[in-house]
Amino acid sequence: MARQVPIGVLVSGSGTNLQAIIDEIEAKRLDAKIEVVLSNKADAYGLVRAKNHRIATEVLDHKQFSSREAYDQAVVDILHARGVELVVLAGFMRLLSPVFVKAYSNRIMNIHPALLPSFPGLHVQKKAVDHGVRFSGCTVHFVNEECDEGPIIIQAVVPVFPDDSEESLAARILKQEHRIYPRAIQLYAEGRLHVEGRRVLVDGLAKDGNEVLFQPPLE
Ligand code: GRF
Numbered sequence: 119m120a121r122q123v124p125i126g127v128l129v130s131g132s133g134t135n136l137q138a139i140i141d142e143i144e145a146k147r148l149d150a151k152i153e154v155v156l157s158n159k160a161d162a163y164g165l166v167r168a169k170n171h172r173i174a175t176e177v178l179d180h181k182q183f184s185s186r187e188a189y190d191q192a193v194v195d196i197l198h199a200r201g202v203e204l205v206v207l208a209g210f211m212r213l214l215s216p217v218f219v220k221a222y223s224n225r226i227m228n229i230h231p232a233l234l235p236s237f238p239g240l241h242v243q244k245k246a247v248d249h250g251v252r253f254s255g256c257t258v259h260f261v262n263e264e265c266d267e268g269p270i271i272i273q274a275v276v277p278v279f280p281d282d283s284e285e286s287l288a289a290r291i292l293k294q295e296h297r298i299y300p301r302a303i304q305l306y307a308e309g310r311l312h313v314e315g316r317r318v319l320v321d322g323l324a325k326d327g328n329e330v331l332f333q334p335p336l337e
Contacts, residue, residue, distance in 0.1 A: 122151040123307040126202035128193075128210035129157050133164025135208040135229055138296035139303065140171050148300045149307040153200040156193060158212060174200070180212065190218035197222070204306055207261065208299070219263050224313045226261040227306070229299050231291045233257060233273055238266035243291060244284040254278050254287065255332075256295045258302035260313060269318045271311065272298045274332035298332055305329065 127136050136155060142148035155168035156176045165175045176196055183189035194217065197205060207228040219226065232242040234257040237249075246254040255275040262268035274294035278287055305311050310321040320330055 121307070122149050123204055123303070124153045124201050125150045125204045125206050125303065126154045126156060126197045126200060127152055127164075127168075127206045127208050129155060129162050129164030129208050130159050130211040131162055131164065131209045133162065133167045133208060134292060135295055135299050136164045137167050139206065139208070139300050140167065140173070142300035142304075144171075148304050150204075150303055153202050154196065156196060158189075158210070164208070186213070186215045187217045190215045194218055194221045204303070206299075206303065213265055214261060214263075216263050219261060224260050224269075227258055227271065227299075227302060228261050228266070228268070229295050230257045230259065230266050231288065231295065233275065234259060234266055234270060241284075243288040246278060247282055247284055247287055251278055254291060256291050256298060258298055260318065269313050269316055271302045271305065271318050272330045272332070274298050274334065276334065277336055294332060294334065301329065 127139065129136055139148065140152065143150055152173050154174045154176055155164060156178060157165055158178060158180045160177045168175045178192055180189045183192065203225060205222050205226040207226065232246060233255045237245050253275050255273055257270055258272045259270045260268040274297065276290045276294055305320060312319045323329060
């Protein structure tokens, strides 16, 4: 069995991805230990989820800091103090400054509800519906200094049906987010991820790449 990687999960909202990670750890399919769940919002439901599982929480309100850098340094200080090795952004609605990215270079993951590099930014499920794409999905990637731009670890594809709304597409994508995020963390835990330029190389990957590309059957 791989070692338990100490992770810190950062949330701003409901935390369903956090829940998926907790569930996979408890099912012993994910070799990680959540050292802390940190939020910039005191009312984030993700904090309740953490407490329900006796996981330590921290709230750090960005409005109390004079700059993005000062805030990020305070977050990094907490993560270091808790012994966090890998930072997992799970609906953390803040851009990270270079202070943060450098402190955890290639050790910050994010999940994005679109097939990057298509549709970076916000409200991307609506953008996908409005654009008329036939497929969308989700992407787990390492975080670099550009928004939604870092090296891609895993993607899952979902169809976009003609009568989809933003909400129905978001729900279909979210289901896949919950599948791929724990798996990306597990690949890290197994020490199999290596960043080379823009690409993430995965040790021991089968030829069909089935651990890093998910194509669920059409509903
Ligand atoms: C997800 O759609 C994720 O892709 C995006 O923010 C949302 C967070 O959802 N970054 P939750 O808080 O994990 O339920």
